[in-house]
Amino acid sequence: MDTRNKEIGFRDYDKDPLIIKDHTYYDYMKYSIVPTMVGLLIALAFATIVNPINIKMFRLLPLVLVIFVTNFMNRDGAYFVFYNDKILYYNKNKVRKTFELNEIGAMVLSFDWRWSWKQKIPIFIKIFLVIWFLLGWLATGEPINGVAIIFTFCFSILTTKAYMHLLNGSLGFFGLHDQLVLYKENAEVEILNILMADKEEYLQLRDYFMQTMQKDINNLQRTMSIFNEKIEFRKFKF
Template identity: 45%
Template sequence: MDTRNKEVEFRDYDKNPIVIKDYAFYDYMKYYTIATLIGCLFFISVVTVVNPIEPKNFRLLPFALVMFFIRRKQQKGVYFVFNDSDIKYYKEDKAYKSLKFEQIGAVAISFDPRWDRQQRISIPEMLFLSLWPLGAYVMRGMHAMIALISMIAISLFGAGILMHLKNGSFRCLGIHDRLVIYGETGDLRIINVLIYSEKEYLELKEYFMRKTHIDLDTVPRTLSVFSKKVKFRKFKF
């Protein structure tokens, strides 16, 4: 097949754009709820085996489901659209955030769900969060601290693992399943796309190769969207 025929077959992304749900508001919340409940049950089982706790101490456990129902109500019209000239994020079917190709400063594949520079955790906040395992150790012992850390890990990593195991995409994506597109703009816009399946990843990989000559297989893999692995021409975090 000659070059002209290949060009004819190229996808017109204005007429046929890539549209991806914001799965943080859709299916992902189901897996996150399951992982959180598994983590909570693990923590409870470990702690109560060593030192029984009164049932009344678990009365707040059902509130683990509250976020799920809140997100379900907010899920209408939340998606990403990849066109020939830009990338847009929609909420309630209205463009909420957009980036033109010339505004893209960096691209990474991350585990981190954050989408705004203001969500960066400060050092005092990190110190405060680190006190939770220490508090569990002081109040209940080493087993409680290990159980709490395990619960947090299950909640953080379990949702993505469950989702990709079900979709058969874990081998392709693993825990690094978020395409993070950074705008090299004054407000350092961040578009964070949760990739649901291997099919979506391959579709986005082809899109970026054609439109920006960026190979998603070679961009940095990070746990944090604010990682130093992400390099900008002009701006820094």
């Protein structure tokens, strides 16, 4: 028997709800500044080796601001509120999703930060990368700099959360799986994808689900993709 059950004191989440910020918005953008700049400098350094140094290449630097400006308005008002029998997701301080605990069909730990079933076919990402490639090409006249922009984008995605955990003292605690993903069982599967920014948030969520659902998130299935067909549901599969 897990002795942690004995350590958890009863908490009335209706009177004292657990609130977790949605870090995938402004916070993620904030933490991505350094990794993005590092990735861009690496890409530019490689580009200067392939081609003679050209001041035009540094026109790429303002393009990095695109990442931060797009989500700046969401710096506040995006968070999860956990009650005894339901979870509410707020964005711009309005309820966008409601998850009754008895409707949760699956829970996993993941690396994947996507939050919508529509993103299973990430066409928008492909379009975004094409636009960045064209912007890099048009800004400098060199195709290699379009590649540099794509490299910067990928480097930022792969290193931003590591940088966040380094600053928060949780580097190595989560490994790759720092997203707690909840799936609702209905015809159109809804998803709550919670980025756990540090160890304290993980422990708070673990206590919550052990008390309300008798579920230890430490034992959850781990997956890289939130759309993995091997995810086990209570009543149905993908």
